[in-house]
Amino acid sequence: MPEGHLIHRLAESLTDAFAGHPVRVTSPQGRFAASAALIDGSVLTGAEAWGKHLFITFDAGQLPDVPAGAGQAASEGVGAPCILHVHLGLIGRFQVAEPHPVVGQVRVRIADSDTRAGTGHVADLRGPQTCRLLTVEEKAQVIDALGADPLRADADPEVAWRRIHASSRSIASLLMDQRVTAGVGDIYRCEVLFRHHLNPLLEGRNLRRDVWNELWADLRVLMAAGFETGRIDTVRPEHMPEAMGRPPRVDRHGGEVYVYRRAGDPCLVCGRPVSMTTLDGRNLYWCTHCQPRRRGRAS
DNA sequence: GATCTATGTAGAT
DNA sequence: TCTACCTAGATCG
Numbered sequence: 001m002p003e004g005h006l007i008h009r010l011a012e013s014l015t016d017a018f019a020g021h022p023v024r025v026t027s028p029q030g031r032f033a034a035s036a037a038l039i040d041g042s043v044l045t046g047a048e049a050w051g052k053h054l055f056i057t058f059d060a061g062q063l064p065d066v067p068a069g070a071g072q073a074a075s076e077g078v079g080a081p082c083i084l085h086v087h088l089g090l091i092g093r094f095q096v097a098e099p100h101p102v103v104g105q106v107r108v109r110i111a112d113s114d115t116r117a118g119t120g121h122v123a124d125l126r127g128p129q130t131c132r133l134l135t136v137e138e139k140a141q142v143i144d145a146l147g148a149d150p151l152r153a154d155a156d157p158e159v160a161w162r163r164i165h166a167s168s169r170s171i172a173s174l175l176m177d178q179r180v181t182a183g184v185g186d187i188y189r190c191e192v193l194f195r196h197h198l199n200p201l202l203e204g205r206n207l208r209r210d211v212w213n214e215l216w217a218d219l220r221v222l223m224a225a226g227f228e229t230g231r232i233d234t235v236r237p238e239h240m241p242e243a244m245g246r247p248p249r250v251d252r253h254g255g256e257v258y259v260y261r262r263a264g265d266p267c268l269v270c271g272r273p274v275s276m277t278t279l280d281g282r283n284l285y286w287c288t289h290c291q292p293r294r295r296g297r298a299s
Numbered sequence: 300g301a302t303c304t305a306t307g308t309a310g311a312t
Numbered sequence: 313t314c315t316a317c318c319t320a321g322a323t324c325g
Contacts, residue, residue: 003306052307090307091319105319127319129308185306232306281313282307
């Protein structure tokens with residue numbers, strides 16, 4: 001269930017664990033067995049994240065002939081790179097660990113060719129929303145449809161700004177739109193809006209350019225920190241419960257946040273209860289006092 | 300043991 | 313706006 005920062009961490013973990021080596025690719029659950037067979041034994045050359053999308057590239061150059069019609073990537077022929085495209089969706093998990101027996105519904109297992117006990121790694125994929133093989137061209141098409149990823153150095157926030165500036169949709173909805181900002185999920189959108197005192201229902205076309213610049217810069221900082229630590233911490237030191245004379249909290253998702261999943265609890269800044277509603281089918285949390293409607297309007 | 304929930308998205312209505 | 317999908321852990325009775 002991760003947001004973009006964890007997908008980037010995952011890409012790094014997979015690259016560190018397997019890049020440059022031939023790997024075993026299997027589908028213990030069976031639902032990916034035919035495709036797994038196409039890349040089993042090939043060299044994993046690297047993994048890359050783009051928003052919440054994960055791409056794992058295999059060098060299929062040394063693979064034997066693959067059965068006709070076994071997959072789109074196979075039609076490229078022997079020798080073409082083959083890309084495993086994964087999107088975890090809401091409930092998927094992809095964990096890199098030391099070798100261990102399969103437990104539960106493992107869609108894909110990637111393992112070192114040398115699986116002697118105590119050596120190597122195993123990566124288990126469970127419950128993905130997307131798990132398929134792509135060609136290089138198909139991967140490019142997926143990326144073309146995505147907006148600016150705050151964790152990528154090559155991200156272009158101008159693309160996101162143009163889409164926001166032209167839209168009558170709420171900024172809360174736009175930040176979650178992967179065609180606008182890729183990798184931002186429910187926690188980061190709720191938290192960054194709070195940190196900038198922005199009302200979630202502010203229309204994109206009414207967002208000031210300087211406020212967008214601040215939002216984008218903050219997303220980059222927050223998500224880079226999340227990439228480093230593996231958790232989402234958004235509370236400024238002066239607002240930490242201890243600094244405010246309150247007992248420390250433990251959030252279920254593992255970080256310190258202002259509003260996410262804190263409905264009814266006192267706002268860490270003003271003390272009024274945090275509000276929650278549903279927007280586009282997702283839970284939206286905010287403080288009606290700290291995020292008033294007028295803030296952010298175009299002048 | 301049954302039910303609920305979830306850091307997401309696509310497709311139908 | 314709704315429903316379906318994928319899985320596991322938390323919560324309920």
